[in-house]
Amino acid sequence: MEPSPDLLNRLFDAKAQRRQKLAAMSFEEKIDALVRLQEMSASIARSRGVILKPWSRPIAIS
Amino acid sequence: MEATLRVLNNLERQGVIGRYGIGGAVGAIFYMEPFATFDLDVFVVFPGSGLLVTLEPLYAALRQMGYEAKDECVVIEGVPVQFLPAYNPLVEEALHEARDVMLGETPTRVLRAEHLAAIMLQTGRAKDRQRFQGFMEVANLDPTLFEAILRRHQLEARRQQWNLPPIS
Numbered sequence: 429m430e431p432s433p434d435l436l437n438r439l440f441d442a443k444a445q446r447r448q449k450l451a452a453m454s455f456e457e458k459i460d461a462l463v464r465l466q467e468m469s470a471s472i473a474r475s476r477g478v479i480l481k482p483w484s485r486p487i488a489i490s
Numbered sequence: 491m492e493a494t495l496r497v498l499n500n501l502e503r504q505g506v507i508g509r510y511g512i513g514g515a516v517g518a519i520f521y522m523e524p525f526a527t528f529d530l531d532v533f534v535v536f537p538g539s540g541l542l543v544t545l546e547p548l549y550a551a552l553r554q555m556g557y558e559a560k561d562e563c564v565v566i567e568g569v570p571v572q573f574l575p576a577y578n579p580l581v582e583e584a585l586h587e588a589r590d591v592m593l594g595e596t597p598t599r600v601l602r603a604e605h606l607a608a609i610m611l612q613t614g615r616a617k618d619r620q621r622f623q624g625f626m627e628v629a630n631l632d633p634t635l636f637e638a639i640l641r642r643h644q645l646e647a648r649r650q651q652w653n654l655p656p657i658s
Contacts, residue, residue: 444627450523451628455593458524459491462516465526480528483491484568 460485492596493567497555498532499597506551508535511588511599513606518621521603521629529563529570533585533601536575543575580612580643603629604636611648619652626657633657
């Protein structure tokens with residue numbers, strides 16, 4: 429069974445809204461998220477034998 | 491990253507570098523959703539730079555501070571920083587008009603969204619094109635300013651090449 433166009437539109441709209449929400453975060457929050465993404469990338473890369481070094485996360489984000 | 495920015499601010503204060511501004515992926519992240527990147531691109535004006543720009547005085551100052559250059563980057567407080575001299579009028583203008591922002595308690599500068607987009611167009615690599623599309627969707631560019639930058643730096647043809655309509 430294929431998803432309805434209406435469902436797909438809702439999903440794509442939600443995705444676009446999430447991007448806008450993430451884009452509106454503060455610079456501090458974005459750098460914190462960036463370091464988390466680096467940690468995830470580094471862990472995936474490690475399993476392929478590639479060493480990546482995430483930045484440190486000195487800023488406390490609540 | 492704040493510690494890295496403090497080092498950059500000290501270098502600027504000491505006159506080792508002139509005005510600097512964050513560009514590249516981290517500059518883009520200032521305006522769009524975060525994505526993974528591992529280095530920090532910093533555009534720099536070098537004081538008294540003539541026709542031949544060398545990074546050696548900067549690298550020497552950083553070495554004295556204990557930061558070694560490696561593969562075109564210098565790892566400063568855990569962050570690989572790539573210093574890019576202002577290499578053409580567009581980048582010079584972008585640096586001149588960069589925005590003063592804060593990261594935590596530390597002041598820094600980020601290139602304006604309109605200049606970052608223009609630099610992506612001008613640089614024109616596959617990854618610039620890919621980033622450009624997403625950037626334009628969320629970065630809320632000022633259309634008047636962006637169009638003026640494209641005209642001033644002869645980038646309208648590139649935009650046409652990329653099949654992008656003028657933003658409204």
